Amino acid sequence: MLLIHCPYCEEDRSELEFRWAGEAHIARPENIAAISDEEFAEYFFLRNNEKGLTYERWRHIHGCGRFFNAARDTVSDRFLTTYKAGMPKQLLPETGASEKTVETYEATEGDAR
Amino acid sequence: MVDSGADLANRTSPLSGFHGGSSTVRLEAAPPAERISLRCRAEDVAALSSALGVDLPVRPKTSASANGRSALWLGPDEWLVIAEENGGLMQAAKNSGALHSATDVSHRNTAILVSGRGAAAAINAGCPQDLSLKVFPVGACSRTVFGKVEIVLLRTGEDAFRVEVWRSFSDYAFGLLAEGAQDAAV
Ligand SMILES: [Zn+2]
Numbered sequence: 001m002l003l004i005h006c007p008y009c010e011e012d013r014s015e016l017e018f019r020w021a022g023e024a025h026i027a028r029p030e031n032i033a034a035i036s037d038e039e040f041a042e043y044f045f046l047r048n049n050e051k052g053l054t055y056e057r058w059r060h061i062h063g064c065g066r067f068f069n070a071a072r073d074t075v076s077d078r079f080l081t082t083y084k085a086g087m088p089k090q091l092l093p094e095t096g097a098s099e100k101t102v103e104t105y106e107a108t109e110g111d112a113r
Numbered sequence: 114m115v116d117s118g119a120d121l122a123n124r125t126s127p128l129s130g131f132h133g134g135s136s137t138v139r140l141e142a143a144p145p146a147e148r149i150s151l152r153c154r155a156e157d158v159a160a161l162s163s164a165l166g167v168d169l170p171v172r173p174k175t176s177a178s179a180n181g182r183s184a185l186w187l188g189p190d191e192w193l194v195i196a197e198e199n200g201g202l203m204q205a206a207k208n209s210g211a212l213h214s215a216t217d218v219s220h221r222n223t224a225i226l227v228s229g230r231g232a233a234a235a236i237n238a239g240c241p242q243d244l245s246l247k248v249f250p251v252g253a254c255s256r257t258v259f260g261k262v263e264i265v266l267l268r269t270g271e272d273a274f275r276v277e278v279w280r281s282f283s284d285y286a287f288g289l290l291a292e293g294a295q296d297a298a299v
Contacts, residue, residue, distance in 0.1 A: 014241035
């Protein structure tokens with residue numbers, strides 16, 4: 001079972017208590033009525049979907065209920081750090097190169113065994 | 114005289130008639146209680162604590178009890194306050210004069226009392242939290258999951274827990290606890 005550190009509960013808790021909530025650090029445009037359709041699409045629809053180090057919002061929905069931010073490696077599924085909502089992006093070195101990339105279903109199964 | 118029916122409106126517990134347990138775990142439906150879901154800012158905690166007669170805890174996973182009331186930390190600005198029946202919690206919160214949100218959830222929740230030396234094992238049948246005394250001591254509380262449902266768990270003694278659960282989920286929670294109680298006795 002994956003354990004996730006909640007920065008509000010100050011404890012590692014089971015993934016079963018959490019829910020993913022999309023990409024983090026997306027600022028809502030202050031002049032949203034004035035921006036172009038392209039700029040709105042960029043803000044509203046388009047996500048980076050990065051491979052490797054990614055910044056996400058998570059919610060401790062079956063715990064303290066708080067939203068917080070997490071830096072996670074999408075290749076290894078490892079949580080690198082978590083921090084409270086409202087804090088600036090916690091810059092971390094790129095980790096993608098150091099993690100073993102799993103490309104296929106068969107390879108994933110191989111790891112699981 | 115036409116019977117108005119008013120004298121027939123008896124309250125029934127969602128768990129009345131349920132029984133379960135094993136040689137190491139006792140399961141009981143808790144008596145009815147008054148409950149509020151309370152939210153307020155840090156600067157209003159003191160005023161609400163004094164109005165309620167119990168100190169709202171500000172540390173994660175902790176609770177406080179006084180004057181027949183218990184306050185359970187659920188989140189940084191959220192508590193579940195439980196009182197014996199007709200405890201006047203809504204009025205007490207209002208009397209604080211402090212900005213807050215209080216919702217009466219007395220009938221949304223019911224509770225199951227789990228006791229005995231297999232109590233923690235029975236709950237761990239469906240709850241992923243570490244219930245060792247070191248990590249989850251007497252007085253510790255947490256919103257968490259139990260199988261498919263959300264619960265609020267309070268440790269009332271070394272071998273005793275209160276499981277707060279939404280009433281429509283309570284037959285499921287009781288059933289899974291009964292299964293866990295059987296396993297804990299093996
Ligand atoms: Zn939390």
